[in-house]
Ligand SMILES: Nc1ncnc2c1ncn2[C@@H]1O[C@H](COP(=O)(O)OP(=O)(O)OP(=O)(O)O)[C@@H](O)[C@H]1O
């Protein structure tokens with residue numbers, strides 16, 4: 492039997508744990524064609540949730556478009572993808588699609604014929620980047636009209652939405668808002684992990700997306716349902732585990748779905764022979780994971796300066812610490828605050844740390860502190 496605890500990529504079908512409440516809520520919002528901003532820290536499962544939502548919506552004959560903003564370096568490529576995908580989601584007839592693309596002002600049709608003679612209809616932008624924004628609006632307007640004509644609902648999901656800032660943000664935001672507001676046949680989900688950016692976009696009165704939709708904060712997977720999911724698979728594989736020991740996994744993984752999947756994946760392999768999951772094994776899990784990812788951590792480590800390394804060591808030993816407090820600085824022999832601030836900024840920029848909404852600094856990857864601890868043990 493293959494390891495059922497998948498991590499890293501998209502998790503679907505029987506390998507996708509729970510999220511029933513969240514799926515139902517998002518489904519309801521999209522059936523009502525509302526606008527939702529989905530926000531959570533990294534690796535909480537936004538993308539997996541959205542992909543599973545699309546499967547459910549398509550079963551209800553709702554057309555869906557999924558765009559990962561990360562994949563599009565400029566407005567031009569974003570406009571092309573969004574327009575092409577929404578037209579294709581609503582119209583499957585190739586001839587009609589080509590005719591439709593030919594009618595665009597700013598975008599032009601691109602027909603490709605593959606080796607087997609299959610024709611595929613695509614579009615590309617006929618204009619320069621400076622006109623890309625009007626092309627984007629044209630594409631959206633067209634999607635709205637087409638959905639109305641087809642009497643269909645369209646759901647547009649834009650993942651990594653906080654990346655919008657990279658497109659000379661505010662102009663694009665304003666234009667998008669005024670277009671989106673007019674739509675009555677399209678529901679929107681904007682999803683992102685840069686919580687502070689997402690919240691500023693929607694809660695700041697001066698910003699274009701202010702109150703354009705509701706904010707849905709995605710939390711951890713419901714513990715009870717997640718526990719039964721894990722237990723169900725372990726039982727299927729013939730493993731024995733005690734409920735209390737399982738709770739320890741949630742604690743070690745800080746309730747982050749990615750971490751928990753990772754820990755369970757290691758359990759499955761580590762206890763393959765004996766099928767017995769002992770507390771001692773559970774305590775060893777994070778170090779096993781950290782060692783598996785060692786090349787990645789080594790690369791991050793090498794990118795840090797000496798004072799950043801000292802700060803990382805201090806933070807790894809004391810994860811709830813306040814780096815600007817006298818107590819922290821004295822006990823770890825670091826400081827002053829100004830140099831700590833510079834180190835923290837640089838570590839945030841490198842993505843090694845992230846700042847919580849409450850202003851605390853945390854490791855982006857929860858297994859990195861275990862790796863640091865592990866290398867220190869081998870050095871000492
Ligand atoms: N419901 C779930 N069932 C099983 N595993 C899950 C679930 N949700 C998330 N995961 C695990 O967490 C990993 C990360 O999920 P995902 O990529 O969806 O998170 P994300 O919030 O989109 O992260 P990012 O902000 O980095 O894009 C998945 O690869 C998977 O291992």
Ligand SMILES: [Mg+2]
Nearest residue numbers: 537538539650
């Ligand atoms: Mg994601």
